[in-house]
Amino acid sequence: MTSLFRYALVTAVAAGICSMPAAAQDDSAEAQPRDLRAYYIKDGLKLSAYDSVLLDSLGLEDARVLPPPWVQGDARSPTKWRLTEKDKNWLRNSYRTIVGEAIAADGGPAIVSQPGPGVLIVDIEIVGIMPYARRGEKVTTKGFGEALVQAQFRDGATKELLAVFEGWQDVGTEYRENSRLNNENNIRALFRMWGSRLRGLLDE
Secondary structure (H helix, E strand, O other): OOHHHHHHHHHHHHOOOOOOOOOOOOOOOOOOOOOOEEEEEOOOOOHHHOOEEEEOOOEOOOOEEOOOOOOOHHHHOHHHOOOOHHHHHHHHHHHHHHHHHHHHHHHOOEEOOOOOOOEEEEEEEEEEEEEOOOOOOOOEEEOOEEEEEEEEEEEOOOOOEEEEEEEEEEEOOOEEEOOHHHHHHHHHHHHHHHHHHHHHHHHO
């Protein structure tokens, strides 16, 4: 793989792979995540060779919600820092819809439900989440918080591992009220960014 392509792949994927909701006022809010670290990229990988994408469900089964370091004592109780099943369902449904639409827009790669030749399997998992405020807490924060994310690409025919990325991401850069509306708007914007970055890689 050329150094230029490796840089483009790492930067494009890392700039858009997952975090929990950041605070935002409207649907156009933009997150500014940190780059993910590339743990593995197959030599000679060209994602443009794939004409279809299978989006695995957003991995949330083992996502641990961590209170920020300034929260102490009983306030760090796990019962006060958790994802509900409703949260997980919303995240998975929004991820699949928004990322899929961004990839397939304007004649882009088809979104499919089964693996096979020419299919790129995209598997993204949220490993950990550190919100800066609890649900319902009346505060203003700089973004929602941080998330530890892992992304894997696999070949749909052979299931061969093509690339692995992992790292912490910041979500949100502006000070906003901690509200469900702001958080949902921002995560939609983040998912759109993932989709557009992935689409760019598939078009190269």
